[in-house]
Amino acid sequence: MAAVTEDFAKKCEVKQNETLGRYVVAATNIKAGETVLLEQPVLLLANNGDRRCCNCHQLTSSFCGKCRLMPLCADCVEHHGPDCRRLAELQLQEQQVEQLQAHTEVCSALKYLLLREHAEKRSHYEQLLQLEAHLARRRDTDIWRSYRAEVIEPLQASGLLLQLRNGAEIDEELLQRLLAIADINGFEIRAPESGGAMRGVYMTAALFAHSCLPNLVTAVDEQRRIKLYANRIIAAGEILYNCYTDILLGTDERRRILKTGKCFDCQCARCTDPTELGTHMSSFVCSHCTGGYIVRQPESGLWQCLLNAEHTLKPEFVANVLERAKEEVFHAREDIYRLELLLAKLGRLLHGNHYVMLDLKQNIASILRQILQNMAHRPNRKVYERKIRLCQEILLVLKVVAPGISRLKAIALYELANTQAELGRKLYSEQEHDAADLLAELQQTEIMTRESLRMLLYEPISTPEGQLARNMLRELKELQNDMKMLQQPNDDVVI
Numbered sequence: 001m002a003a004v005t006e007d008f009a010k011k012c013e014v015k016q017n018e019t020l021g022r023y024v025v026a027a028t029n030i031k032a033g034e035t036v037l038l039e040q041p042v043l044l045l046a047n048n049g050d051r052r053c054c055n056c057h058q059l060t061s062s063f064c065g066k067c068r069l070m071p072l073c074a075d076c077v078e079h080h081g082p083d084c085r086r087l088a089e090l091q092l093q094e095q096q097v098e099q100l101q102a103h104t105e106v107c108s109a110l111k112y113l114l115l116r117e118h119a120e121k122r123s124h125y126e127q128l129l130q131l132e133a134h135l136a137r138r139r140d141t142d143i144w145r146s147y148r149a150e151v152i153e154p155l156q157a158s159g160l161l162l163q164l165r166n167g168a169e170i171d172e173e174l175l176q177r178l179l180a181i182a183d184i185n186g187f188e189i190r191a192p193e194s195g196g197a198m199r200g201v202y203m204t205a206a207l208f209a210h211s212c213l214p215n216l217v218t219a220v221d222e223q224r225r226i227k228l229y230a231n232r233i234i235a236a237g238e239i240l241y242n243c244y245t246d247i248l249l250g251t252d253e254r255r256r257i258l259k260t261g262k263c264f265d266c267q268c269a270r271c272t273d274p275t276e277l278g279t280h281m282s283s284f285v286c287s288h289c290t291g292g293y294i295v296r297q298p299e300s301g302l303w304q305c306l307l308n309a310e311h312t313l314k315p316e317f318v319a320n321v322l323e324r325a326k327e328e329v330f331h332a333r334e335d336i337y338r339l340e341l342l343l344a345k346l347g348r349l350l351h352g353n354h355y356v357m358l359d360l361k362q363n364i365a366s367i368l369r370q371i372l373q374n375m376a377h378r379p380n381r382k383v384y385e386r387k388i389r390l391c392q393e394i395l396l397v398l399k400v401v402a403p404g405i406s407r408l409k410a411i412a413l414y415e416l417a418n419t420q421a422e423l424g425r426k427l428y429s430e431q432e433h434d435a436a437d438l439l440a441e442l443q444q445t446e447i448m449t450r451e452s453l454r455m456l457l458y459e460p461i462s463t464p465e466g467q468l469a470r471n472m473l474r475e476l477k478e479l480q481n482d483m484k485m486l487q488q489p490n491d492d493v494v495i
């Protein structure tokens with residue numbers, strides 16, 4: 001399953017140091033958009049807490065009738081034959097099977113152990129064992145104890161392990177290592193259901209180091225093949241960075257996720273700058289100074305105003321405000337009036353670019369998109385203008401935290417371009433704008449759409465973004481036709 005294209009061998013070199021462990025550097029100069037790796041997963045796993053069909057990866061609560069241990073949904077008749085047969089051979093009593101079925105994460109451990117059972121997959125298993133597991137840092141943590149109770153003890157109690165190849169070697173240490181490898185190295189990928197997520201383990205893609213300001217983009221296609229490509233020109237010798245978290249989170253959130261999930265402290269340029277490269281994605285408003293913002297100083301950990309260091313906030317206050325704000329955002333979801341009120345209220349405490357504010361703005365923009373798509377709502381000019389403003393504000397932040405080629409930026413730009421064009425067309429049809437105004441607006445739209453398309457062209461065609469790029473090509477043609485018509489000397493052009 002794990003075929004790596006030649007790109008990696010030609011363009012990359014694996015190195016090792018004390019801080020990063022193994023990491024990848026560019027062996028040659030790499031162009032923006034150039035692929036550095038295409039790779040199949042060695043393992044596909046459900047997220048902890050989810051049970052997914054071993055064949056199609058849909059969420060399910062049923063199991064294979066033959067092996068009784070692997071989840072299999074009602075739509076699938078079978079899963080991987082050798083795995084199924086190997087599990088079916090085991091002498092397990094009904095009660096033991098039920099015990100194992102009751103623990104969702106057992107299935108992930110079994111997937112690793114099955115690689116070890118088949119001679120042709122053993123090299124994958126051995127390679128997987130080389131990946132970082134951070135066992136010393138995870139020992140006796142919550143996740144360690146949870147795996148012990150939810151996976152290791154049930155497996156040991158069932159007697160299954162001793163029936164596997166060299167079963168006596170499969171002790172708690174080995175099982176904790178296997179489960180940790182998925183946590184430290186797994187990529188979050190799309191699950192079949194809309195908005196769902198699962199994990200893919202990719203042997204070579206796992207070697208890339210993390211930065212909150214990465215120089216690579218990661219995309220996963222329909223077949224769950226991963227593609228890593230450069231988001232800017234990369235010079236030979238530069239470290240190749242992938243981003244392990246959501247770039248739209250604030251520094252404390254990102255660092256917490258990296259610390260608990262991946263066991264390291266990120267020291268990238270964004271994490272070490274209290275203003276997050278001037279975006280203020282974690283800054284609070286100073287209630288004493290006009291235009292003053294309170295940021296967390298990375299070294300002292302103090303929350304201090306940039307204009308007057310004596311104006312401070314207690315960390316507990318910051319944590320409390322954020323916790324309540326997130327709860328309120330969650331409850332206001334789908335309700336545009338509540339979201340707008342919350343945005344105004346939180347705007348007195350948080351910088352307009354604070355990540356919680358950006359989340360609110362994205363929510364509002366997406367509801368506005370639905371309103372604008374439904375002409376029965378007869379949206380007025382203000383609805384368009386509000387969405388345009390929100391897209392512009394989000395884009396300003398993305399330009400800093402996602403420089404170069406970025407899916408998020410491409411989508412925000414496309415949303416902006418589209419809304420501006422729709423508003424232009426509406427004003428023209430209502431005779432508030434003339435043909436020259438509309439032509440100028442459509443020319444702007446064309447520039448933005450082209451820029452957005454330029455960023456999406458490297459996405460695999462089977463991804464939603466790849467499909468969007470195809471649609472954009474068609475829309476660009478329509479736009480050009482409209483512009484041609486507007487350039488004709490005829491006052492009554494209907495667009």
Ligand SMILES: C[S@@+](CC[C@H](N)C(=O)[O-])C[C@H]1O[C@@H](n2cnc3c(N)ncnc32)[C@H](O)[C@@H]1O
Nearest residue numbers: 019020021022131132185206207209210262264
């Ligand atoms: C997905 S693995 C990367 C490959 C790993 N270095 C190896 O040798 O197998 C993730 C681990 O790499 C290290 N790492 C990646 N990016 C890092 C960074 N920016 N700073 C410190 N450690 C990092 C951490 O140990 C992290 O848990």
